[in-house]
Amino acid sequence: MRVIGILFFLCSVFAILSQAQTPPGLRLPANIVAGEAVTIPSSGSGSETFYLIGPGRAAKRNIQAGENIQLSSADLGAAGTYQAIICSGDDCASTSFYVAPDRGKELVFLVHPSRIAVGQPNAISAVTVVLDRFHNLVVQPEAVTFRATSKENGISSPPQMTRNGVAWTRLNSGTKDGTVEINASLGQASERRVVQQVAAEPCHLHVSAEQKGNRVVLQTEPVRDCRGNAVPDGTIVTFTKTDKLGRSTVDAPIKKGVARTEMAFGGPAMISVACGVVLGNDIQMGGAR
Amino acid sequence: MKLFASVAACLFFSVPGTPQTGVASSTPTVSLPRVNLIASRGPREIEDLTRQKILHDYAAAWKTLAAGLEQNRADLLNDYFTGFAKDEFRRTIKEQAGTGIHRHYVDHGHKLEALFYSPDGGVMQLQDNVEYEVQIFDGAKLLHSETVNARYFVLMTPAADRWMVRLLQDVPAS
Numbered sequence: 065m066r067v068i069g070i071l072f073f074l075c076s077v078f079a080i081l082s083q084a085q086t087p088p089g090l091r092l093p094a095n096i097v098a099g100e101a102v103t104i105p106s107s108g109s110g111s112e113t114f115y116l117i118g119p120g121r122a123a124k125r126n127i128q129a130g131e132n133i134q135l136s137s138a139d140l141g142a143a144g145t146y147q148a149i150i151c152s153g154d155d156c157a158s159t160s161f162y163v164a165p166d167r168g169k170e171l172v173f174l175v176h177p178s179r180i181a182v183g184q185p186n187a188i189s190a191v192t193v194v195l196d197r198f199h200n201l202v203v204q205p206e207a208v209t210f211r212a213t214s215k216e217n218g219i220s221s222p223p224q225m226t227r228n229g230v231a232w233t234r235l236n237s238g239t240k241d242g243t244v245e246i247n248a249s250l251g252q253a254s255e256r257r258v259v260q261q262v263a264a265e266p267c268h269l270h271v272s273a274e275q276k277g278n279r280v281v282l283q284t285e286p287v288r289d290c291r292g293n294a295v296p297d298g299t300i301v302t303f304t305k306t307d308k309l310g311r312s313t314v315d316a317p318i319k320k321g322v323a324r325t326e327m328a329f330g331g332p333a334m335i336s337v338a339c340g341v342v343l344g345n346d347i348q349m350g351g352a353r
Numbered sequence: 354m355k356l357f358a359s360v361a362a363c364l365f366f367s368v369p370g371t372p373q374t375g376v377a378s379s380t381p382t383v384s385l386p387r388v389n390l391i392a393s394r395g396p397r398e399i400e401d402l403t404r405q406k407i408l409h410d411y412a413a414a415w416k417t418l419a420a421g422l423e424q425n426r427a428d429l430l431n432d433y434f435t436g437f438a439k440d441e442f443r444r445t446i447k448e449q450a451g452t453g454i455h456r457h458y459v460d461h462g463h464k465l466e467a468l469f470y471s472p473d474g475g476v477m478q479l480q481d482n483v484e485y486e487v488q489i490f491d492g493a494k495l496l497h498s499e500t501v502n503a504r505y506f507v508l509m510t511p512a513a514d515r516w517m518v519r520l521l522q523d524v525p526a527s
Contacts, residue, residue, distance in 0.1 A: 115496060117454070117489055119523065120441040124452040124491065142441055144523045145503070147489065149496050158497045162525055176473035189473040193508065193520075199437040201506055201522050228506060230469050230478055232396075 090148055092161045098143045098198050099166055104133040106150065113151045118163070119144035143200035166196035168206040168226075173248045173255035181264040182241055182293055186234040188212075188259055192248040194229050201229040206250055210235075214244040214261070237261050241293040263293035269344030271303070271337040280305075280329040280349065286321040287339060294321050299339065307333035385412035387462035397470045399477075407477065407509065410516040411465065418442060418521075419458035425450040435512070436519040452491070459486040468506075477516070479507040502526070 096102055106112075108129035116123040116135065120142030127133055129152070140146070143165040149158040172193040180187050190210055194202045207223035208231040216238055224231045231248075237259075238244055244259050267290035274281045282303050287295040301323035303314045308331060316325040323339075329349070337344035388408045393399050399407070414433035421429040427446040430439050449455055461484040469478040482504055489497040508520040 113491075115454070115489070115491070117456075117497075118445075120445055122445050122448040122452060122454045124454065142522075147497055149489070151491075151496065154494070156496050165522075174471070174473075174475050176471075176475050186472075189471055189475070191471045191473075191476055193476075195437075199441075199520075201508070201520055203506065203524055228468050228478060228480075232469070232471060234472060 090150055090157070090159050092148060092159060096140060096161060096163045097166050098163050098196060098200050099137045099141055100163075101137050102135040102140060104135065104148065106130060106133055108152070110152065115149040115151070116146060117149065118142060118146035121146070141198040143196075143198070165200035165202045165204075166198065168194040168202040168250050169197040169253060170195045170199070171208070171248050171250055171253050171255045173257060175246050175257035175259060177259070178257075179260045179262060180237045182237050182239055182261050182289065182291060183264055184237045187237050188235040188244075188246070189232070190235060190246055190248065190257075191230065191232040192226075192250075192255070194226050194231070194250060202226070203229055209247075209249050211247040211249070212244055213247070214238050214240070215242050216240055239291050263289040263295045264291070265289060266295050266299075266339045266342045269301075269337055269339055269342050271335070271344050271347065273335055273347045273349060275329055275349065278329055279326050280333075280335070281324070281326050282335060282337070283324040284318075284322050284337060284344070287318055287323065295339070297321070301337060301339045303327065304336045304338070305333050306336075307331055385409070386415050386460035388412040388415075388465060389463070390465045390467065393467040393470065395470065397472050397474060399467060399470055403474075407467075407479075407516055408465075411463070411479070411481075411507070411509065411518070414518045414521075415460060415463070419456075419460065421446055422449065422456045422458070425455055433515065433518055435510070435517040438508075438518050438521045454496075455490050457488040457490065461485055465507075475510065476519075477509045479509065481505040481507055 091105055093102060106129055110129050112127050112129045114125045114127045114133055116139060121139060140163050143163050145160055145162050147158050147160050149156055174191045176189050192208055194206050196202050205225040207225055209223050210221040210233050212219050212235055221233055238261055241261050241263050244261055245256055246259060247254055247256050266287045269287060270285045271282055284301060289295060295318060297318050299318045300315050301318060303325050305312050305327050314325045314327060316323045332350035335347040335349060388411055390404060390408060410433060417429045417433055421427060425446050427443045430442055434442060464482045466480045467477060468480050484502050486500045488495060503523050504526050505521055505523050507518060509516045510519050
């Protein structure tokens, strides 16, 4: 008799505890992916209020207990942890559930810099972030391919698996000036960025001088880097003249591949030319030493 | 006489005076959540100044997010959120304001790990292990309250004078 009494007591306690822990009538699927529509069956009777609180959502609906609660694709677009709360009068019960990101569908692609000198090793950084169609970070590894295409050639990287949604690479700049197109692709999704490759420092900078009355005309040969790429127009070339009156300097931009200027000439002078860190030839005019 | 001198000296040195160095308050006027950066995985090393800025700006981002979700003010997001994160939280706040819902956060601190800092310094991915309490209200009615230990993935990018949160997504604990 005593044993039956104890068993009855224990069963009553368990029944009360299990009622207290389970939110009334909310059963959610174990695995939900962003953008999935979900139906939540509810139980009971009477009118209730349902709340859906999540990373990108705060919804409130009046429902009839016992009817199904429909959560649309838009309700569960953002990945993260949601709270489903159901209130009957002042009594509320809640349960949390996780919405996982969908498969990768979009790429955020960051390439830096947008302008680079030729012949620079590992100088271009390309970073891509994989997102699903709702712009959630896709944490599961996905294969991303990088491709660089210039007028000389095209090179593709082997497929690279993302780590925590990110894949990245470094690229050398090419040997010829011009644009290089850098692509990141994931399945059908592809993003393209363009990097302008320009000549490196000038090579064999050479100036010639021609005296015209009391002036001297200075002009460089076409300014090119050591690979033969023309140094871009607008690059500054500095001409320096040293004579008995002292030193005078003119900065002239390259136009159509050459830099040109005129300076006053009043006797023996030494003329030099420089562009960036590169020095050109010196010219002695009028018997200067 | 010797006794008198000793007592005088004792009194002189025991008179409470103004301390020579003032003790600065360790609690700033506007307190930010506690944020620590515990590890960094490269490939670029995080410079000291960048580290300080990240810690400050990430803490400030959480503070403004909590205030925005409590007061239903989307404008508070402008300072430290951009891109998808800003769009998402703006939408949430707008929906909260339309339904009378608001959330109250009590932030217990963040442990950050830099998962990726791009070679050009243009983007940083962080993992945040955070503990906070959240209360969800409909008007004055408390709907739900819990203490949360969560893990977030964060993308931050530099703006003119600060780092902005571009993506903030919670993920299941590893």
